[in-house]
Structures are given as C-alpha cells and as structure tokens.
Amino acid sequence: MGAGLLPPAGPARRLAAAQLTNALGDGAFLVCSALYFSRVVGLTAPQIGFGLTLGWAVGAFAGVPLGHLADRRGPRGVAALLAVATAGSVGLFLTARAYAVFLAAAVLYACAQSGLAAARQALLAGLVPPARRTEVRAHLQSTVNAGLAVGAALGGVALRFDTTAGYLAVLGVDALSFLVSAVLLARLPAVAPAPAAAAGEPRLAVLRDRPYALVSLVNAVLLLYMPLLSLILPLWIAGRTAAPGWTAAALLMLNTLSVVLFQVRVARRVDGLATAVRYVRYAGLALAAGCGGFALSASDGGAWAAAGVLLASTGLQVVGEMLLASGAWEIGFGLAPADRQGQYQGFFGSGVAVARTIGPLLLTTLVLGWGPPGWLVLGAVFALAGAAMGPAV
Template identity: 60%
Template sequence: MPNPLPPTGPQRTLALAQLSNSVGDGAYYVTSALYFTHVVGIGPARIGLGLTVAWAVGSFVGVPLGRIADRRGPRGTAVLLALATAVAVASFLVVRDFALFLAAACLYATAQSGLAAARQALLAGVVAKEERTGALAHLQSTLNAGLAVGAALGGIALSAGTTAAYLAVFGVDAASFLLCALVLLRLPPVPAVTGDRSVKLAVLRDRPYAVVTLLNTVLLLRMPLLSLGLPLWITERTEAPEWVVSALFVLNTGAVMLFQVRTARSVNSIPTAARALRRSGALMALTCTVFAMSAADSPWVAVTALAGGSVLLVAAEMLHSAGSWQLSFDLAPAGRTGEYQGFFGTGVTVARTLGPLLLTALLVGSGTAGWLLLGGTVLAASYALGPAARWAAGVRAATVPAPAVARGAWAGARAAPRDGVEG
C-alpha cells in the first residue's frame, strides 16, 4: 500500500493545512444545524434558505477570487481567505437572528469558495504537474481523516447538549482556520502571473471547459447521496435499521482514507482521466441498481444490498475524484489556474444546492425508477466527458503560449524555499 503520508516539503505542508481546518469543519458540520435551531432559534426552513442563498453567492464569487489569486499570488490570497473564514465562523458566535445568520453564512461561503480556488492555484505552483493528482489524493485522504476526528469532537458536544459546548465547537473551527493560515505561510511564495489583462474572466467564455464542468457537476450528484439521499431512502423505503446510516458513513470515510492515493496513481493524463471517469460512471450505474434492490421486504437483504452498494459507491467516488482533478488542471491554461479552478469548483456548489432537491424527488418520490434514472444519467455524463475533454484539449492547444510570471520562474523560487520547506 502507498505511504499514507504525502512527501515531505510543500505537499506535506498543504496536507497539514488541510488537516488543521478539516478537524474544525468536521465538528462544525455535525453540530451547526442543531445549534442554529435549538440555541439561536432559527427554523430549519429558514436555515436551508439562508445556506442556499449563501452558497449561491459563493459560487458566483469563486471565479473572481480565483482570478485574484492568479494576479496577486495564491499563497497570500489563500492566507487572507483562511483568515476571512475564521472571522466568518467566529461571527456565528454572536448570531441571534436570521439577518445576521444570512450575512455570516454569505461571508463563510464566499471565503470558503475563494479559499478552495486559491489553494488549487497554490498547489499548482508548488507541486510538479505530474504529481498534482497524487497530491490531491493525499489531501483528500487527509480531509477525510480530519473530518472523522472533528465529527467525533462534535459528537461529544452533541452529547453534552449545552450552549457552551456548541460555542466551543465554533471556537475550535475558527481557530482551525487561523492555524491553517499560519501553516500556509510556511510554503514558498508562488509568483503572481502577468500577461494579457484585456480578457477578463476568460473562463466564462471557454465553452469546452464549461461543458466539462457541467458534465462533472452531474457526476457530483453523488455528494449529497451519502448525507441525505441514502438516509432518507433507508428510513423511508427500506427495512434496514437506522444505525446503518452511520455505518455507511464510516465505511465511506475509512475507504477514502485508505485507498484514494492508490486509486489516483493510475491517473496521470487526460486519456487516463477520461478512462477513470468512464469506470466511475459504470460503477455508479451499478451502485444505483444495487441500492434499488435494498427496497426488499427482508431487513437482511436490505442491509446486504446497502453494504454492497456502498462499496461500489466509494470506488466510483475515488475514481471520479482522481479523474476530475486531472482534467480540471490539465485543461486550464497556464496563468489562470485559480480562475479556472474557481469555475470548476462551482460544480460542487451546484451539487450541494440542487442535489438534495433532485435526490429527494428521484429516490424518495420515484423509488426504484428514480435510482435507475440517476444511474443512467451519471453513466451518460461520464462517457460524454471523454469527448468533451478532447475538445477542450484541442482548443487549448491552439491558444497562445502561457503568460510570463511576474517575479521570475518557479524554478528559481524552488531553489530558495522559505522556512526550511523543500520544493
């Protein structure tokens, strides 16, 4: 099995930054809804509305913030956005009505969307091209490990059930982003990019990349499946006990921690990424078929089908992650990584926003037919990604050479790492 730790140097520093804030996020995810409903007194419907509006705002600002990372330097931008996220989380401590909640949620979603784009641009600057997918696999494993630890801490707060316990969780999450900012400062600075500034937000005019992003968004519908679709399906349509929901979450998280790096090793080019995505789509179609079988009257049949489907689901997830990471970087022009990553990341926001509505209608409303329709749609999108990626790559090959960097080549920056971090 591959080394679970990323190589020393920038990759390990990025992983430490990921670990620091994912622990806080894990605690936040499992406690925030109950805090806002039970302590603050905001109704569930208004919380859902506020979060939908906030992430919609975040999806719009991700591209311009990614562009700022390209123009001003991704390390400094990432540090500032990590600090902004810490401020947003800390502001939840004083939220006492819906208006303040909406403002804080919009700040949180904006900072998180921009931070994701800036971090991708930062990774592109400190990690060699052929190592990026592997580095992202390590980061994904680290993310899952941190979320698991954070979820356990959040569980302790839920068990206590006191206002002080909830507030402690938000304090820990805010502190985790402060620590993330400090860790990111250990990375060497990545030169800002100069070049033709006449084309603003060129990604919005890049139709091939937009098609790839749209098709990838269809595959991202798997994201709310584990957190919402399956729990509703299990409780409403199967005879399986409710504890199966948490067991499937543990299975998914543990598998990604252990096998994401190994899965990503075979993905190192656009053709291998397209192949991984086709395999992911085929596995998702099979996953949906197996999950549909869990509607049987027997609890044992239901549990067996759910366990088998979950194994297929996590395999599809890991292949999709590796393939989409490769495409998102390889199809972005040099000098616009942050901008393009900000746009590609809108697929995650759309899946989080619209996915719950679609999955609820498909699975709870239509049952077995809904599962089959979902599987068929994902399969078709996965097979369409190959031609779309070739189209985008062909257009990219015909464009002008990459813009110059502002402060010398990256090779020079790597020759003089800061704070003892090797390049």
C-alpha cells in the same frame, strides 16, 4: 498518520497539514451545525435550508473572481486571507441571533470556502510539478477525510451532551482551526503572481472558454452524488427500507475510511488525460451500479439483507467517487492555462457548490419522491455523464 496518507516532505506536506487542520474543525462543525442553528440560534428547518442554499448559490459564483485574485496577487497570500475570512464567518455564526446575521454569515462562509478551495488549488499547481499534481491532490483528499472523521467524532461528543456551551465550543474550535490553517498557508513558499491580461484579452478568460465550461458541467452532474450519504440515504433508510437505524452511520464510516485508505492508490494510476477520461467513464458506471443497488434495498428481504445491499452499494458508490475524483483532478488541472490556474480551478470547483445548492432538492424529489425508479433514473444520468466526459475533453 502513515507515509501512505501524507504526501512526501516539503511544500505538499505542509499544504496537507494546513488542510488537515481546518478539516478537523469542519468535521465537528458539519456534525453539530444543524442543531446549533435550530436549538441555539432558534431557526426553523426551512430558514436554515434557505440560508445555506443562498450561501452556496452565491459561493458558486465567487470562486472564479477569487481564483483570479489568487492568480494576480499570488495564491499563498490570498489563500491565507480567505482562511481568515472563513474563520470570521464562523465567528459570525457564533454571534448570530438574528436571521439577517445568519444569512450574512452563510454567504460569507460559502464565498470564503469556494475562494479558498480555488486559491489552494492554484497554490498546489504552483508548488507541485504537473506530473505529480493528481497524486498529491489525492494525498490531500485522504488527509482531509481523516481530519473530517476525527472532527466528526469530536462533534459527536458535543451532540451527546447537547448543551449550548458544547455547540459554542465546537464553532470556536472550527474558527480557530481556520486561523491555524491561515498561519500554515502563509509559511508555504511563495508562488509568483501571473501577469495581467494583455490588452484586449478578458480578465476572466475562463468565462469565455466554452469547452472548459462543458467539461466543468459534466463534472458538476457527476458531483450530484455528494448529498447521497449525508442527506438522501439516511432518509431513504428510515422511510423505505427495513435496515437497522445504525446503517446510515456505517455507510458514512465505510465511505470515509475507503477514501482515506485507497484514494492515493487509485489516483497514482492516472498519468494523463486519456487515463483520466477512462477513470471518469468507469466512475459513471460504478455510481450507476450503486444507484441500482440502493433501489434494490427497498425490497422486502428483511433488515440484514437490506443492510447488506446498502453496504455493497455504498462500496460501489465510493469506488465511483474515488475514480471520479482522480480523473477530474487531472482534467481540471491539465486543461487549464498555467498562468490562470486560480480562476480555472475556481470555475471547475464551482461544481461542488452547485451540487450542494441544487442536489438536496433535486435528489429528494427524484429519489424519495419516485422511489426505486428514481434511483434508476439517477444511475442512468451518472452513466451518461461519465460517457460524455471523453467527447467533452
């Protein structure tokens, strides 16, 4: 990987290596998990959907207490332990042949992932000066996307052969990747634990911080873009457009490569809350424009015209995604107390779990049920949320 992808040598680069390692396993797991659960474990689609929704719903609440634990015990050790717990949850998926075991694994997986994200953010905040956190976070995002892309290609090999052994191998690699990540995290410099809350102060102060809760809510609304490429657009392309079947894969590739190549460049221009707010406002407009393009893709203009509109709209969507990420990282770090980054990052990051929990149901109803008008409503929501971030901050 080039110097533009990885952060400068030091703790930040080692943190990137830890995230790259588990991203490789995660990419393969994400591609193969649905077929593994259905063909090997023997679950129905509603059972899989309910289990994953339950897991991420619980995980949305787990980030704050686990982030608080990272503050109090030190984020390095807690991050390493949660990486091991994630590996354990994948191992539980490997042995799941009963629905109750699958549900337990889904809950453990989502909770460990949510807590791990909060602990890693706290670790980043402790190892990197405030002025460089957003740029380093962008390096990490680019690294993760590159790892996911390579992992997805490995998962594609398992899909090609479609055997139980192949699927089991993919899950084994994912579990191993988190164990290796745990070792890399444990070798990072230690960050001193935060002091205990003073008498009369709440331990989970973020739960009483209403302004921060509002900022986190606005961010969660904007994160509803997350299920678009993986779930909504493939179904939209197949059912509502004349675009070729390969278009969905092309859109995902365009998104992934764009983030890998340009996320760091976009984030480098964020130098404070004022810039971050402006970026989030622009992100809302770009996401809204992308939604407008997706609505147009249903027009009767032929296969290539539909594919072209979808590619252009995905370009707008990924611009919005990168602008939002850069602005949100600065806001999430900048408004959190220095000694409580773990619990605050856990709360701010819960927007990801919320988007994964309610996004698929909400967007399938809105977009696939309403058609082009649903895209326009979603675009208006993105534009309004982007404009609301300024007053919220």
